[in-house]
Amino acid sequence: MKIKDTWQEMKENRHFYYFLVPFLLFFSVFMLFPILFSFYMSLHRWGGLGEATFTGLKNYSRILTDSTFHTALYNTTFMWLTSTPLILGFALILAVMLNKKEVKFLKYFRVGYFMPFVTSTVVVGVIFTILLDGSFGLVNFFIESIGFDKIRFLTSTTWSKISIVIVLTWRWVGYNTIIMLAGLQNIPEDLYEAAEIDGGSTLQKFFYITVPMMRPIILFTFILSTIGSFQIFTEPYIMTGGGPMQSSLSVVQYLYNSGFQQFRMGYASALSYVLFAIIFVASYFQIKIGSGEEGI
Amino acid sequence: MQREKNLRILTYIIVISFAAIWILPLLWMLSTALKPESQVIAWPIEIIPKEVTFDNFYDIIFDSPRTPILRWFFNSFFVSTATTFLVLAVDSLAAYAYARLEFKGKNVLFWLLMATMMVPPVTNLIPNYLIMDRLGWIDSYQALIFPQVAAVFGVFLMRQFFIGLPSELEDAAYIDGCNRFQIFYIIALPMAKPALIALGLFTFRASWNAFLWPLIITNSAKMRPLTPGLRLLQSNFMTEFGKLMAGAFISAVPVIIIFIIAQKYFVKGIALTGMKG
Numbered sequence: 001m002k003i004k005d006t007w008q009e010m011k012e013n014r015h016f017y018y019f020l021v022p023f024l025l026f027f028s029v030f031m032l033f034p035i036l037f038s039f040y041m042s043l044h045r046w047g048g049l050g051e052a053t054f055t056g057l058k059n060y061s062r063i064l065t066d067s068t069f070h071t072a073l074y075n076t077t078f079m080w081l082t083s084t085p086l087i088l089g090f091a092l093i094l095a096v097m098l099n100k101k102e103v104k105f106l107k108y109f110r111v112g113y114f115m116p117f118v119t120s121t122v123v124v125g126v127i128f129t130i131l132l133d134g135s136f137g138l139v140n141f142f143i144e145s146i147g148f149d150k151i152r153f154l155t156s157t158t159w160s161k162i163s164i165v166i167v168l169t170w171r172w173v174g175y176n177t178i179i180m181l182a183g184l185q186n187i188p189e190d191l192y193e194a195a196e197i198d199g200g201s202t203l204q205k206f207f208y209i210t211v212p213m214m215r216p217i218i219l220f221t222f223i224l225s226t227i228g229s230f231q232i233f234t235e236p237y238i239m240t241g242g243g244p245m246q247s248s249l250s251v252v253q254y255l256y257n258s259g260f261q262q263f264r265m266g267y268a269s270a271l272s273y274v275l276f277a278i279i280f281v282a283s284y285f286q287i288k289i290g291s292g293e294e295g296i
Numbered sequence: 297m298q299r300e301k302n303l304r305i306l307t308y309i310i311v312i313s314f315a316a317i318w319i320l321p322l323l324w325m326l327s328t329a330l331k332p333e334s335q336v337i338a339w340p341i342e343i344i345p346k347e348v349t350f351d352n353f354y355d356i357i358f359d360s361p362r363t364p365i366l367r368w369f370f371n372s373f374f375v376s377t378a379t380t381f382l383v384l385a386v387d388s389l390a391a392y393a394y395a396r397l398e399f400k401g402k403n404v405l406f407w408l409l410m411a412t413m414m415v416p417p418v419t420n421l422i423p424n425y426l427i428m429d430r431l432g433w434i435d436s437y438q439a440l441i442f443p444q445v446a447a448v449f450g451v452f453l454m455r456q457f458f459i460g461l462p463s464e465l466e467d468a469a470y471i472d473g474c475n476r477f478q479i480f481y482i483i484a485l486p487m488a489k490p491a492l493i494a495l496g497l498f499t500f501r502a503s504w505n506a507f508l509w510p511l512i513i514t515n516s517a518k519m520r521p522l523t524p525g526l527r528l529l530q531s532n533f534m535t536e537f538g539k540l541m542a543g544a545f546i547s548a549v550p551v552i553i554i555f556i557i558a559q560k561y562f563v564k565g566i567a568l569t570g571m572k573g
Contacts, residue, residue: 006400015476016397023390023451030446032408034423035415041422094314097307111559112315115322118555118562120505122523123548126530127325130537136337138324170318175566182567202303231416234507238527252418252508259422260512272419279416 042270048263059270069271071246072254073278078161079250080229083168088221090169091176096210098177099184110181113174121171125238128167129154132239157247160240164248167235172228176221183217184210219290226282230275251275322548329353329542336537352542356529363532365543367518368525372547375440375521376503382445383499384492391454392480396463409448418508425512439513440521444503450495457491458484494565497558504551522547 010017042059046052063069098110116124131138132153140150153163191209200208211218233252236242242249242257255275259268323343328336329352331345356365394402424443425434433439466479474482485492504522511524520528529543555562 010399013397013399013476016393017399019389019393019476019480022386026386026442026446027409027412027448029427030424030443031412031420031448034420034427035412037423037426038419090314094311097311100304100307109311109315110563111556112319114555114559114562115319115552118501118551119322119548120507120523120551122505122507122526123325123544124321126526126540126544127321129530130328130540131321131324136537138341141341170321174318178563178566227416231418233418238530255418255421256508265422269419269422272416272421276415276419280414283414 038269038272041266042273044266045264046266048265052266055266059267060274062267063270063274068246068249069251069254072249072251075161075247075249076230076232076251079164079168079232080226082162083165083172084222084225084229086165086169087172087176087225088218090173091180091221092214092218094173094177095180095184096206099181110174110177113177115174116171117175119171121234122238124167124171125235128163129239132163132166154240155244157245160236160244160248163239164232164235167239168229168232172225176225179221180214180217183214187213215290219286222290223283223286226286227279230279230282325541325544325548328537329545331538333536333538352538353546356539356542356546360532360539362517363525363529363543364517365522365525365529365546368520368522369546371437371440371519372504372521372523373550375437376500378437379441379444379503380496380499382441383447383450384496386445387450387495388454388485388488388492389480391451392458392484394451394455395458396466409451413448413452421508421512424509428513435514435516435519437519440510443509444499444506450499453495454488454491457488461487490561490564493558493561497554497562498565500554501551 041052043054043056044052045055045059094113130136132140134140134150134152134155137153139153144150151159153159187210191213192205195205195209231252232250233256236248236250237253237256240248242253251271252275255268255271258264258271320343324341327343327345330348330350331342332347332349332351335342335345335347356363420443428434428436428439461484466483469479469483470476506521507523507527510521511527514520514524517525517528526543526547529540533539533543
């Protein structure tokens with residue numbers, strides 16, 4: 001009886017099931033299977049040709065002691081921790097300013113901030129390679145004209161990472177400003193009115209109303225930035241190639257080099273799972289910390 | 297009162313000067329592309345070139361057979377358009393079924409889809425490369441398009457939208473003898489237009505700008521989209537800034553134009569995905 005009912009229902013809804021088929025097909029072949037297969041490969045040593053040798057967790061234990069991986073992880077973390085506060089700080093300040101009713105026409109300027117987000121990373125990388133060029137770059141002409149020495153932005157080990165951070169900040173402020181603007185519009189107006197009656201200053205309103213009310217949004221953008229930062233590839237690849245002396249090598253570029261330059265497919269797959277774990281743990285702790293205080 | 301006025305002026309100054317700094321690199325790209333090579337690295341910098349020339353564009357389009365930029369442009373355009381339409385069709389169908397249908401294992405499937413969203417896309421890189429190799433699809437359009445259709449994001453976006461639509465009209469149409477596909481196509485889909493536009497814009501932008509996958513999966517000059525093509529251009533015209541910037545401009549301009557036209561939908565889409573997580 002029960003089975004018959006289910007069957008009857010499925011037959012009636014058969015069109016719905018057909019609807020799911022195309023997506024599930026693409027999903028299983030190019031998403032689910034690759035994710036699982038990647039894990040399988042991470043347990044093997046494989047050079048791209050011939051038989052794969054099962055090595056258990058050896059790839060993973062090698063990652064733990066791989067000094068190039070440590071460098072790449074340090075570089076990536078550096079880029080993440082310096083660019084994220086800059087991006088979110090600028091975005092919040094700009095959003096607050098663009099949200100003011102009395103300066104309404106300013107919203108047209110958001111196009112300017114938003115443009116870098118729609119420009120491809122490769123184009124951005126190429127533009128900044130020239131802008132930051134050590135001898136002919138526009139930025140260096142400017143630096144020299146105000147009386148300082150030229151900076152070798154892309155060819156010095158101290159500046160290469162900072163150059164990437166500059167580009168990331170330029171690219172992502174606009175996108176985050178839009179998210180923050182949407183959040184600001186959800187803050188009830190009467191909170192500000194009440195503060196005004198009590199004689200609260202602009203700065204007080206910002207720190208005691210705006211920031212606490214925006215906390216979920218800030219947390220959300222922080223997590224988005226974290227996920228994005230750990231997957232940085234194109235900017236350093238185009239601008240510095242990861243150099244000089246691996247000073248701007250990112251985790252994903254190391255993965256790319258291992259898999260597609262040295263053909264260590266198993267090792268590269270293990271790297272991708274380590275990256276997944278790092279992103280997962282970082283996001284988990286941010287959610288924990290971000291929502292934890294609510295309970296007190 | 298005076299203080300408030302000062303604050304307002306400060307706001308203007310900050311917002312406008314930052315916008316100027318933000319837009320400068322893009323303006324500079326255009327102005328460099330329009331300068332004769334001898335003027336490119338002249339000091340003081342001319343943001344508006346005194347002498348405008350289209351030589352860089354001409355050279356790069358018609359006079360550099362090793363870097364066929366028109367062909368790359370076509371590849372990017374074809375791949376991005378095909379991806380966008382495929383994603384819209386496949387995702388909205390699945391999302392609609394998901395929003396309207398109760399079935400065993402629905403929750404399990406939901407969490408499975410959610411979980412794969414957390415996995416960084418580079419995890420799929422090597423297996424997808426091997427799949428394409430096995431299928432003999434390396435250096436083909438299918439290889440550039442299909443993996444992008446497997447992304448889960450669009451299904452969630454569309455599902456969220458369909459759940460918000462009332463189903464009474466659809467039930468009535470069903471009783472009147474329309475089949476599920478007719479109901480989807482005639483009633484539900486037109487109502488989902490804002491979500492479709494937002495998803496379409498995001499997909500097109502992501503596809504046009506994708507770099508790592510096209511870099512790996514294409515190896516002949518004629519199958520490259522613009523992004524890995526531009527990389528090739530960079531190594532060929534290392535010191536010819538004008539030509540390089542002309543190439544960058546050609547590859548940046550379509551999405552910028554689409555953005556300016558559809559700005560409203562872009563902004564709405566970001567706010568929508570931002571809020572929904």
